[in-house]
């Protein structure tokens with residue numbers, strides 16, 4: 001029997017594609033979906049921070065969307081900006097330096113062409129080398145430091161892979177007159193009832209009776225091919241497919257962890273108001289400055305075309321931080337006013353706080369080497385670690401589905 005740990009996108013995808021029914025999915029939560037759960041309450045639709053879908057593989061898109069009514073799927077042309085000092089400039093920052101005050105524009109442009117080097121060994125050095133000191137210091141470094149909550153020189157130079165909006169100098173200059181700010185998610189799809197519609201559609205390809213909720217795995221014994229649930233129950237497996245964070249898998253097996261496994265936590269506030277706010281255009285806005293406690297604010301109301309402001313607000317923390325959401329909400333509301341997103345006469349109708357832990361793993365050369373080496377060793381004991389956190393990477397939901405499908409095809 002295949003035991004799958006986790007009923008998120010990766011665990012459900014493995015079950016959907018494995019081609020047999022001899023599996024059980026063990027999920028610690030009382031719901032399926034992992035980080036793709038949705039809260040629908042008081043007329044608001046909220047995910048675990050914004051979850052938007054951008055498929056490149058048509059076959060996967062059709063498979064996952066098969067059971068969603070077509071009229072529920074909104075295709076949205078992304079509009080995003082950056083609050084930089086007293087103005088909003090288009091994202092990505094490096095492509096829109098011509099929207100800065102003249103002296104700052106000159107500094108960015110001059111530095112872009114000064115001291116070009118191809119010699120860099122970490123993420124921070126890459127930002128300076130590719131974009132120059134001013135673009136790096138004004139946006140790329142403060143924003144990413146707030147998000148990752150770490151020193152960026154500890155991250156691999158390619159820590160964000162294809163998700164980083166690289167731009168050649170020629171593209172940047174061309175953008176001064178012919179705007180093309182497209183990134184990997186220039187157009188995205190969002191279901192009217194949130195990310196959970198994709199999860200439910202995917203789960204319709206899975207044997208529902210094989211999904212055990214409130215079933216937290218407490219220990220794994222690779223040599224005996226069994227796992228122990230928190231309830232004390234022991235279950236034998238032939239193959240174990242784990243989608244839990246790799247650091248946690250090491251704990252479950254009783255292995256000591258490499259300290260290179262580092263990550264951040266993200267606190268998400270989903271907040272619904274009684275009326276529309278000041279911004280009715282943007283889908284999300286980036287905040288590099290320290291005076292705002294959040295690094296990004298997204299607008300469900302602008303995506304769904306709702307008449308009451310509905311936001312997700314994201315704050316980055318170190319993995320060791322003791323986060324007290326109740327103490328932070330009033331600061332968030334104050335900063336939202338300061339950022340000209342809400343006004344002081346807007347009332348909060350409903351809200352929730354979610355802590356994503358881990359949220360972004362710190363991709364470093366050492367962590368990547370260690371995870372690859374351990375995964376190969378575990379496979380000899382029939383343990384396969386997949387998923388955004390099981391593979392310790394920066395990726396999209398589509399990447400998770402593809403990885404799970406590839407493993408399912410390989411094993412079956």
Ligand SMILES: Cc1cc2nc3c(=O)[nH]c(=O)nc-3n(C[C@H](O)[C@H](O)[C@H](O)COP(=O)(O)OP(=O)(O)OC[C@H]3O[C@@H](n4cnc5c(N)ncnc54)[C@H](O)[C@@H]3O)c2cc1C
Pocket residue numbers: 005006007008009010011026027028029032033034035036048049050051052053054215216217218243244245248266356358359360386387388389390395396397398400
């Ligand atoms: C802030 C943020 C925004 C994002 N936005 C997007 C986006 O817009 N578009 C996009 O494509 N991707 C986005 N992602 C990425 C996306 O969330 C992930 O790629 C995807 O949800 C990962 O699915 P998974 O199944 O691999 O992991 P998870 O969703 O983490 O699932 C793992 C499951 O394992 C369960 N589990 C853990 N431990 C145990 C245990 N001991 N016993 C039993 N069960 C256990 C968990 O409860 C969970 O259900 C975002 C991620 C973050 C952090």
